[in-house]
Amino acid sequence: MGGLFFVAAVTSLVISAAILWSLFSNGWEFLTEVNWGHVFGSDSWSPRFDEFSIATLLVGSLIVTGIAMLVATPLGLGAAIYLSEYARPGVRTVLKPILEVLAGIPSVVLGVFALIWIAPEVVGRLFGEEHGRGGTMMAAGIGVGILTIPLIASVSEDAMRAVPSSLRQASAGLGARPISTTLRVVLPAAISGVVAAFILATSRALGETMVVFIAGGAADQAQYTNNPLDGSLTMTAAMASLAVGTDQVRGASLAVPSLFFVGIVLFAFTFGLNLIADRFVRRVRQAY
Amino acid sequence: GNSDDDGGGGDGASNLTGSLNISGSSTVEPISSLVAEEFSADNPDLKIAVDGPGTGDGFELFCQGQTDISDASRQIEPEEAAACKKAGIDYVELAIGFDGITVMTNPNNDDVECLSFADLYALTGPESEGFENWSDAQSLASELGSATEFPDETLDLTGPGAESGTYDSFIELALTDIAEAQGLPENQLETTRPDYQSSADDNTIITNIEASDYSLGWVGYAYAEQAGDSVKELEVSAEPNGECIVPSDDTIANGSYPLSRTLYIYVNKAKAQENEAVSAYVDFYLSDLDTWVTETNYVPLPDDQVEETTSAWSSFNGS
Amino acid sequence: MTKVTIGRQSTATEDVPLGQGIEVAHQGEANAASLPVVFTVKDLSAFYGDFRAVRDVTLDVRQHQITAFIGPSGCGKTTVLRCFNRMNDLIPGARTEGTLEYHGVPLYGADVDPVEVRRRIGMVFQKPNPFPKSIYDNVTYGPKLFGTRKRADLEEVVETSLRKAALWDEVKDRLKESAMGLSGGQQQRLCIARAIATNPEVVLMDEPCSALDPIATARIEDLMQEIKTEFTIVIVTHNMQQAARVSDSTAFFSTEVNPESDRRTGVLVEFDKTETIFSNPSDERTENYITGRFG
Amino acid sequence: MTKVTIGRQSTATEDVPLGQGIEVAHQGEANAASLPVVFTVKDLSAFYGDFRAVRDVTLDVRQHQITAFIGPSGCGKTTVLRCFNRMNDLIPGARTEGTLEYHGVPLYGADVDPVEVRRRIGMVFQKPNPFPKSIYDNVTYGPKLFGTRKRADLEEVVETSLRKAALWDEVKDRLKESAMGLSGGQQQRLCIARAIATNPEVVLMDEPCSALDPIATARIEDLMQEIKTEFTIVIVTHNMQQAARVSDSTAFFSTEVNPESDRRTGVLVEFDKTETIFSNPSDERTENYITGRFG
Amino acid sequence: MAFSTIGSSGEAAIHGSVADALRGRRRSDTRGWAFEIGLLASLLICLLILGALILTVVTDGMPVYSDRGWEFLDGGLSSIADRAGISQGIVGSFWIAVCVVVVAIPIGVGSAIYLEEYAPRTKLTSFIELNIRNLAGVPSVVYGLLGLAIFVNTFHGFSGADGIERSTLAAAGVTLAVLVLPIVIITTAEAIRAVPQALREGAYGVGATRWEVIRSQVLPYAAPGIFTGSLLSIARAIGEAAPLIVIGAVTGFFSAGEGLNAQNVTDPSHLSERFVALPSIVTTWAKQPDEEFKVSNAAATIIAMLVFVLLINSIAIVLRNRFEKKRSS
Ligand SMILES: Nc1ncnc2c1ncn2[C@@H]1O[C@H](COP(=O)(O)OP(=O)(O)OP(=O)(O)O)[C@@H](O)[C@H]1O
Ligand SMILES: Nc1ncnc2c1ncn2[C@@H]1O[C@H](COP(=O)(O)OP(=O)(O)OP(=O)(O)O)[C@@H](O)[C@H]1O
Ligand SMILES: [Mg+2]
Numbered sequence A: 001m002g003g004l005f006f007v008a009a010v011t012s013l014v015i016s017a018a019i020l021w022s023l024f025s026n027g028w029e030f031l032t033e034v035n036w037g038h039v040f041g042s043d044s045w046s047p048r049f050d051e052f053s054i055a056t057l058l059v060g061s062l063i064v065t066g067i068a069m070l071v072a073t074p075l076g077l078g079a080a081i082y083l084s085e086y087a088r089p090g091v092r093t094v095l096k097p098i099l100e101v102l103a104g105i106p107s108v109v110l111g112v113f114a115l116i117w118i119a120p121e122v123v124g125r126l127f128g129e130e131h132g133r134g135g136t137m138m139a140a141g142i143g144v145g146i147l148t149i150p151l152i153a154s155v156s157e158d159a160m161r162a163v164p165s166s167l168r169q170a171s172a173g174l175g176a177r178p179i180s181t182t183l184r185v186v187l188p189a190a191i192s193g194v195v196a197a198f199i200l201a202t203s204r205a206l207g208e209t210m211v212v213f214i215a216g217g218a219a220d221q222a223q224y225t226n227n228p229l230d231g232s233l234t235m236t237a238a239m240a241s242l243a244v245g246t247d248q249v250r251g252a253s254l255a256v257p258s259l260f261f262v263g264i265v266l267f268a269f270t271f272g273l274n275l276i277a278d279r280f281v282r283r284v285r286q287a288y
Numbered sequence B: 001g002n003s004d005d006d007g008g009g010g011d012g013a014s015n016l017t018g019s020l021n022i023s024g025s026s027t028v029e030p031i032s033s034l035v036a037e038e039f040s041a042d043n044p045d046l047k048i049a050v051d052g053p054g055t056g057d058g059f060e061l062f063c064q065g066q067t068d069i070s071d072a073s074r075q076i077e078p079e080e081a082a083a084c085k086k087a088g089i090d091y092v093e094l095a096i097g098f099d100g101i102t103v104m105t106n107p108n109n110d111d112v113e114c115l116s117f118a119d120l121y122a123l124t125g126p127e128s129e130g131f132e133n134w135s136d137a138q139s140l141a142s143e144l145g146s147a148t149e150f151p152d153e154t155l156d157l158t159g160p161g162a163e164s165g166t167y168d169s170f171i172e173l174a175l176t177d178i179a180e181a182q183g184l185p186e187n188q189l190e191t192t193r194p195d196y197q198s199s200a201d202d203n204t205i206i207t208n209i210e211a212s213d214y215s216l217g218w219v220g221y222a223y224a225e226q227a228g229d230s231v232k233e234l235e236v237s238a239e240p241n242g243e244c245i246v247p248s249d250d251t252i253a254n255g256s257y258p259l260s261r262t263l264y265i266y267v268n269k270a271k272a273q274e275n276e277a278v279s280a281y282v283d284f285y286l287s288d289l290d291t292w293v294t295e296t297n298y299v300p301l302p303d304d305q306v307e308e309t310t311s312a313w314s315s316f317n318g319s
Numbered sequence C, D: 001m002t003k004v005t006i007g008r009q010s011t012a013t014e015d016v017p018l019g020q021g022i023e024v025a026h027q028g029e030a031n032a033a034s035l036p037v038v039f040t041v042k043d044l045s046a047f048y049g050d051f052r053a054v055r056d057v058t059l060d061v062r063q064h065q066i067t068a069f070i071g072p073s074g075c076g077k078t079t080v081l082r083c084f085n086r087m088n089d090l091i092p093g094a095r096t097e098g099t100l101e102y103h104g105v106p107l108y109g110a111d112v113d114p115v116e117v118r119r120r121i122g123m124v125f126q127k128p129n130p131f132p133k134s135i136y137d138n139v140t141y142g143p144k145l146f147g148t149r150k151r152a153d154l155e156e157v158v159e160t161s162l163r164k165a166a167l168w169d170e171v172k173d174r175l176k177e178s179a180m181g182l183s184g185g186q187q188q189r190l191c192i193a194r195a196i197a198t199n200p201e202v203v204l205m206d207e208p209c210s211a212l213d214p215i216a217t218a219r220i221e222d223l224m225q226e227i228k229t230e231f232t233i234v235i236v237t238h239n240m241q242q243a244a245r246v247s248d249s250t251a252f253f254s255t256e257v258n259p260e261s262d263r264r265t266g267v268l269v270e271f272d273k274t275e276t277i278f279s280n281p282s283d284e285r286t287e288n289y290i291t292g293r294f295g
Numbered sequence E: 001m002a003f004s005t006i007g008s009s010g011e012a013a014i015h016g017s018v019a020d021a022l023r024g025r026r027r028s029d030t031r032g033w034a035f036e037i038g039l040l041a042s043l044l045i046c047l048l049i050l051g052a053l054i055l056t057v058v059t060d061g062m063p064v065y066s067d068r069g070w071e072f073l074d075g076g077l078s079s080i081a082d083r084a085g086i087s088q089g090i091v092g093s094f095w096i097a098v099c100v101v102v103v104a105i106p107i108g109v110g111s112a113i114y115l116e117e118y119a120p121r122t123k124l125t126s127f128i129e130l131n132i133r134n135l136a137g138v139p140s141v142v143y144g145l146l147g148l149a150i151f152v153n154t155f156h157g158f159s160g161a162d163g164i165e166r167s168t169l170a171a172a173g174v175t176l177a178v179l180v181l182p183i184v185i186i187t188t189a190e191a192i193r194a195v196p197q198a199l200r201e202g203a204y205g206v207g208a209t210r211w212e213v214i215r216s217q218v219l220p221y222a223a224p225g226i227f228t229g230s231l232l233s234i235a236r237a238i239g240e241a242a243p244l245i246v247i248g249a250v251t252g253f254f255s256a257g258e259g260l261n262a263q264n265v266t267d268p269s270h271l272s273e274r275f276v277a278l279p280s281i282v283t284t285w286a287k288q289p290d291e292e293f294k295v296s297n298a299a300a301t302i303i304a305m306l307v308f309v310l311l312i313n314s315i316a317i318v319l320r321n322r323f324e325k326k327r328s329s
C-alpha cells in the first residue's frame, strides 16, 4: 500500500520536472536565436516585429500587481482581523462565506467584470470618463486585486488564529482594550503569517492571466508605458495573446518560443516569491 | 452514435463523417463559421473546427497541411505560396466577398472628416514614427500634396496586429505605393510605424477608438458597422484632395471605395480529393454565398464574380 | 477504617493535632475578620450559555489575605475566579447570576467597564503566557497601556515589579531578550511581574504552579507570601498541600451530577479559615477530598 | 519539623504505623517475588531524537501484579510505559537504549513486529479515546482485526469484555449507539473493555483516571483489582493515594536538570513494594514527593 | 494608585471612589470603535463587490435566458449572436471535471496519505512537500505551457492525432487535473493532519497495522475534509481559462455532436477531439466587437459557469462548516 502512495507522492516531482523541461526545451530556441538587442534595447513588445522588450512586460506586470496589492492588502487584512479578532462566532459563520465565495469566482469572470463594470464605473468615475471607456492596467489591476483579497484574508486570518488565545487573555487581563490587544499583541505575533499572505498574493497577482488579458487594454503588442491609465501587456497577458493569435503556429518566427521565454521569466519570479513566502509560513507554524 | 434527425433540417442529410479543419483570417472566420454551422446541421457526425488566428497564421498551417481550408482576407503572398509548394500542397483560391477597411476616429473629433492615402501615410506610415500629435504629421502630409488641416491634438493611433489580414491590406492599399515613391528601404515598404497600439482583437481597437477624443484607427468594415455610433467612420480618398468616399455596401461592391479588399478561402486540393467532407463543404459554401456574406455583415460579390468563383471551383472539382 | 499518615519525615511517629500540622505562613488570624472585605459574593451562579457551570457560591475575600479555591477538576474554580475580573466576558454566552460586589460595587453593574475592572484586578494564568516579546516589553506592556511613557518611569516599574516577582537577579542583564527563552518557572514569575506592574489591588491566580517543577513552585509560593502585604490574592489550586501551605482562607468546591442532563454542576461546599478546612472540615465531602480518597 | 497527617476520618487521633495504613488490596506479598517476571528492564534509556527523556530505568514487572509509575510531570512515566508496547515507534526519532525484555525476548529486537507486541500488550490512554463508532464496534475492533468474524463469537467477546470492564449493565441496551455519547468515565471503561477484548497478557494504563471524576475513578480502581487476576497491569498515575490504594509495586521517577542543555531528564529514583515506597522510602526525593512538599 | 490607602479609609468612601473609577471610559473609546468599524467596512466592501459582480452579470445575461432559455444551453456555437449556444462548452467543462475526478483526486489523496502517514522525516520528504507547496503557486498559464509541450506536442493529446487535432479535450482535462493536483494534496493532507492522534494510538494500541489504522480510522474521520477539498479543486478546474487557451481551445465554430442530451454529454469520444469549454467561450466572446456577444452572451455563459462553480463551492463550504461544528462540540 505504502509503495503505491509513494509513487503518487513522487508524481509531484515529475510534474515539476516536466514544467521545467517544457519551458526550457521550447524556450531554448528563443534564448539562443534572439537578438538580445531586441530584448533589452527595444521599447515595445511586438513579437511579429521581432521586438521583445521584456521591460515593457515587466513594468506592465509591476504596475498591475502593484495596483492589485494596493486594493487587496487593506481589504484582505481588514477582513481577516475582523473575522479573527472581532466577529462573534455567529457573525463569523455568516460573513466568512463572502470571502470563500469570492475566492471561488473564476478569473475569466472577473476579467469580464473588470472590462464591463470596473472600467466605466470605477476607473471612469475616479480618473475621468475617458479612461473608463476601455480596458486599462488600472481596471485590470483592480480586478486582480479583488481576485487576491480572499487569499490575503484567509492566510493572514489563519496566522492570527494561530496566536494562542492565552496571549489575548493575558492582554485583556491587564486591562487592554480589543484594539490594543489586536495591534500590540496579535498582529506582532502573527506578523510573519501576514507577510507570507502578502507575498503569496503578490505571486498570485503576478501570475494572473485572464483578467489582464481581457481587461488590460492591449493585445498582441504593447508600447512601453508606465502610466496605469494606459493599456499595456503583462507577462501573462502577452502569453495569452501569443497563444490566441498563434496557438497553432509552429516555430515560424520566434513568436512561439518567445511565449515560452516569457513563461520562464514568469516562472522564475513566482517561484522565488513562493519560496520566500514558504519560509514565513513555516515560521508561523514553528512559533507556537 | 448520434441521432441523425436534428434541428438543422435543411436539404437532404448526407451525413458525412470524419473531420474538417478550417483556420485563417479572423475577418473571414464568421462567414466560414456560419457555413460550417449550417453544414454540420446536415452532417451531425462530421467534426468541424473553425479558428481565426489571422491570415498569416492560417497560411502557416495550411502550407504545413494541418488545415483543409484557409480563410484569407488577402491573396496568398509569394513566400507563403513558396512554402506551400515546398510542402507539395496544391490549392484553389476562391473569392467569396468583400470587406471594406474603415478608417475611424472618435465621434467627438469634429476636426477630421476625410483622409487621403497621403494623410494616412503621414499619420501611420513608417516615416511617422514618433509623431505624438496630429499636427506633427502636417508637414509630411503637405509635402505629399495633401491640403488636409490636422488638429493640434494628441494622436492616439490604434489598429490590427501584423498577423491580421486587415493589417496587411491596409498597408498594401494605402501605404506601400507612397513608401516606394518616398524611396524607403525594402524592409520599410511593408510596414506601418511600429509605435502604435495594435491588437489582433478588433474589439480592443474599437474600444481604443472610443477611449480617446482624437484617436485614429482602422478596422474591418463589418466591425466598424457593428460598433455603430460609438465610432466615427471617416471618408477616404485615394488621391490627395481627391473625391472623398464614404464606406458603404455599394461603394465597396462597385470598387469606388479605395480601402476595400476581397475575401478568399483557399482549399487544399489533395484533401478535397481524399476527404469528401471538404468538397461537400465548399459546394455548400458556394451554393448560397450571398446569404452567408450578408448575414455576417460583409459585402457580397457582384454576380459576375460569383460566376468566376463557382467556375474556378467546379473546374477543379469537375476534373 | 484505617488511615494514611503522610509525614514530612517518615521516621516521625508521635501524633500531632491536625491544626498545627499546617505550616502556617500567616500570624494573627484572630483579626482576619476585621480586615476590609474586597469581594462580597452571595449565591453566585455562573453560566455558559444555558449550562450552569457552578452555583450557590457565597464567600468574602478580605484584603491582604490569600484565599484559595480547591476542588476536583471541573467544579468551577476557574469559572468563579474569572468572574472576579470579568474575564468570562470574553467567552460568548458566559454570564452570572447572584451578587458579586467589589468594595460594594456590583461588578456586573450596567455602567461598569470590564476593562477598568481588569486594570484593578490582575490575573495570572494556569499556563505561563508571556508575550513573544522582550522581558522588558512584557513588564511594561500594562503601564504603557495606561499612558506611562517616560523611559525612567518604565525602567523603574520594570525593576520594582521584577524584584517583587523575585526574578530581577536572574534576568536583569537580559531584559531585552525574548521572554520565550525563559524557563517555565521564570516565565510564570514574569507573568506575575507583568500583572503587578500595573499595581492592581487584587491578583487572581489560576493554578499558577501546575505547569511548574517543584523548585519553581516553591519560589512562587514564597513569592505569594511576600507580596500579600501589598495585594489581595485569590488562588486556584489542585494541590491541597499548596493550599494548606499558602492560604489564609480556603473555599472547597465540588461537583454534583444533575440527574436529567447528567452534566456536572459545581457547588461551593465549604468556605472557612484554611486551618479549619484542613483540621476539622464540617462537610464530609471536604473531608473525603482532603484525605485524598478521590483524585 | 512538623508533619501533616491525612486521615480517612479527621477525628481519628491514634497513630498507626504507615504500612498497614494502606488499604491492601492484595494478600501474601511474601511470595510476590516468586511470581514470574513479565518485563525485565535494565538501564533503559528513552530518547526523542537526541534528547534523552529518561534514563537508568531498572525494574521487573511481575505477572498478575499492578505496577505503578509515579513522579512529577515530565519525568518520563508515559515515555517508559509507551516503550513497553513500542507505542513510541509512532513518534519519529523516538528510540531506546538498554535492556527491555518481555518474557526474556528483547522487545526492540530486530525481528520483533511491533504490531504483534501490541496485540499481546494492550494500552489504555490518559484521555478516553473511543473510536467515533458504536460501542459494539469499539469492542469488536480488535477481535475483528485478528480474524474473529462469527457474529456469535463477537457478541460473546463484547459481553465478556464489557462485563470485565464493569460497563455491561450500563450499556447492554445501547450497544449500537455511538460511544461518543458516553460519559468520560464510561468512555474510559469502554477503552479498557476494548483493550482486554483481544485478551492481551498485559494492560498498560497511562493516568486512566486523570480525566475522570471521583466516582468514575473509584469504579476503575475497583475494576483494576478485579481484572488483575487475569492480566498484568502497569499504571501511570499522578495521584499518590491512587498508587497507594491499587498497586503492588511502585516506581518513583523524578527529573534531573541537565546543567548545560537545561533540559530535564527523567530518572528512576526508587522501585519497590508499594508499602515500602510509602512507609519508608530509602530516597529522600521520594519522601519529599509523597509527603507532597512539592508538585 | 487609588487603593494604596484602602486599609485605613472607610468602606463607604472606597465604595464611592471605586464606583466612579469603574464607571470607566466605556463610551469614550472612540479609537477602538472607529477601528472596528473600519474592519467591518472592509468586509462589507467585499460583499459589495460580490453584489456588483453578480448584479452586472445577471442584468446583462438574464435577458438571453428569458428570451431563449433552454435553447441557449442546448444550442451550439454560432457566428450569429442570437443563435449561439454553449452546449459544446458544457460538454467540455463536464469532461474536464471528469478528468479531475479520475486523475487528480486519486493521485492527490494518495500522495497526501503517503506524506502524512507513511513518509519518514527525510530530506526527500520535506523536499516533496516544499515542491508541492510551490506547485500550488505556479501560475495557471504556465501549466498551459506544460500541457502544450507535453500532453499536446509530445503525447499527441492522447489521441494519436496530428497537427492541430492534437489539441484534444483529453489533453486539456489532464492539464487541469495536474493544475489542481497540489490543491487536492494540500487540502487532503490538512484533513488527515486534523485526525486526533488519540484515534490512531487507540487503534495501534489494540494491534492494528498501519494500513488498518488508515483504513478504519484516519480515512473515515478525514473523509469530509477530503471531499470538501476535492469539490473545491473541481470548481477551480471548471473555472480555469488560461491553460485552455494556451493548449488551443477552438475559437470559431466547433461542432461536437449536437445538443445537451445525456447521451451526447457523456459520450467519451469527445475526449479525443478538439474542444471548447465554458471559460474559453467566455474569453472568445468577451473579445468580440459585437455587443451581443461581448456583453449578453458572455454574461449568460458566465451565469451558467457561476451556477456550477458556486454551487459546488457552497456545497463544499457548508459541508466543512457542518463538520467543523460537529467536531468542535
Ligand atoms: N468556555 C466554556 N464553555 C462551556 N463550558 C465551559 C467552559 N469553560 C469551562 N466550562 C465548563 O464549566 C465547568 C467548570 O469548568 P472550570 O474550568 O471552571 O473547572 P475547574 O474547577 O477550573 O477545573 P480544573 O480544575 O480542571 O481547571 C466544567 O464543566 C467545564 O466543562
Ligand atoms: N513526542 C515527544 N517529543 C519530544 N519530547 C517528548 C515527547 N513526548 C514527551 N517528551 C519529553 O519527554 C519527557 C518525558 O515526557 P513524559 O510525557 O514521559 O513525562 P510524564 O512523566 O508522562 O509527564 P506527565 O506526568 O505530565 O504525563 C518530557 O521532557 C517531555 O517534554
Ligand atoms: Mg481551572
Ligand SMILES: [Mg+2]
Residues within 6 Å of the ligand: D077, D078, D079, D206, D236
Ligand atoms: Mg504522561
